[in-house]
Amino acid sequence: MAQLWKGRFKKELAKETNDFNSSIGFDSRMFEEDINGSVAHAQMLGDAGIIAKSESEKITAELKKILEDIKSGVLEIDLNAEDIHTFIEGELTERLGQTGKRLHTARSRNDQVALDIRLYLRKEIDAVSDMIKGLVSVLCDKAQENAETIMPGYTHLQRAQPITFGHHLMAYVSMLCRDIDRLADVKRRMNICPLGSGALAGTTYPIDRDETAELLGFDGVSLNSLDGVSDRDFCIELASALSIIMVHLSRFSEEIIMWCSWEFKFIELDDAFSTGSSIMPQKKNPDIAELVRGKSGRVFGDLTTLLTVMKGIALAYNKDMQEDKEAIFDAVDTVKMCLTAFTPMIDTMTVLKDNMRNAAAKGFINATDCADYLVAKGLPFRDAYKATGELVALCIDKGLTLETLGIDEYKKICELFDEGVYDAISLEKCVAGRKAIGGPCVQSVKAQIKAARKFIEK
Ligand code: ARG
DSSP, rough: OOOOTTTTTTSSOOOHHHHHHHOHHGGGHHHHHHHHHHHHHHHHHHHSSSSSSSHHHHHHHHHHHHHHHHHTTOOOOOTTSSSSHHHHHHHHHHHHHHGGGGGGOOOOOHHHHHHHHHHHHHHHHHHHHHHHHHHHHHHHHHHHHHHTTTEEEEEEEEEEEEEEHHHHHHHHHHHHHHHHHHHHHHHHHHOOOOOOOTTOOOSSOOOOOOHHHHHTTTTTTTHHHHHHHHHOOOHHHHHHHHHHHHHHHHHHHHHHHHHHTTTTTOEEOGGGGGHHHHHTTTTBBBBHHHHHHHHHHHHHHHHHHHHHHHTTSSSSGGGGGGGGGHHHHHHHHHHHHHHHHHHHHTTTTEEHHHHHHOOOOHHTTHHHHHHHHHTTTTTTTTHHHHHHHHHHHHHHHHHHHHTTHHHHHHHHHTOOOOOHHHTTTTTHHHHHHHOOOTTSSHHHHHHHHHHHHHHHHO
């Protein structure tokens, strides 16, 4: 396919140069956005009297046909073209002759590509956001079912205090809701139209930037032509929001992997979301969760690529910036792929409530509550803490738990103890007592679920 920039050049581009220079292999996915942008541009050119109305109409009609033809497979994208912009304009000119050549009036590929990426990513942001909402919804259902499922809460991966599985899951919901919010924020700043920035210095034609911006559903126009073509903050911001999503999915995956182990056995993954070993017949591996954890590295890499590509280039457009697309597209694709597998994996897992309850009963996770019991009887917390510490040491010595230690032993360490202690340290009581906003008690978990459901519906 012919280059757009014939005229100054006497020789054809070397094949190696073309292969190296071309971006169509990865920017062809923006064909619809490129065409929609051109339709708006052509309409504006006609409305502003920059080209004849009749020509503008011919161009927009033909562009829409090209879109249909690509979608239906009648027209194949030529991978020898320099990029998707070149291909569409070339196709239009082939079909319309002279009229097709008028489309690029008052425009550069620099503002065109800046426009296309925004149009493409803004749609992808909605897709990712919807997928996260799907995961949040599944987690809310699971949390509802497990609002009373007692499990040990951990710090330092040591059993710490009693919580419920529902409360634990809702922690991820809090993170994921912030992720949705972050994506909306990125989209808000992204949704500004750069078209009209030209190559770098705007244009002398009497274009109407507000018209194209409005036609394309933007909230406004960029206010500096150099920035309009050079800004890729929106890619970096999106890659960063996607990286944070991957941090959350990766931590969650790590827990899934642990919970599946024989050492924990808190959950069982559905066979449809587990894999076996080629040699060890007994194995059932949490590969999906491991892959999600692993793929976080790709997305962080994409963010690093974008930061590095942008950090040293003088204003305005430089070809380095063509490297933005593979990185940001990979980040978006990866996150979508992870969510596609992750959500049904969570949805179909079996929660082994008894195993969680047993683990909760064995780690002295009610020790804080035991100390609090003494505080309620008037002892200063530090003294109560020390007395309980001695009780724990005694239990470990005797192979007992705080529940099974006799009341006489309690009294030997502190005479304030009476039979009431057993009720105070029951795990159900310990959880139920944590009533403050954000705590693990049933009412709090239900309030969290309600708030999250409301958040994803709006
Ligand atoms: N394929 C190019 C890109 O993705 C389009 C812009 C080309 N502009 C230029 N001046 N060479 O960045």
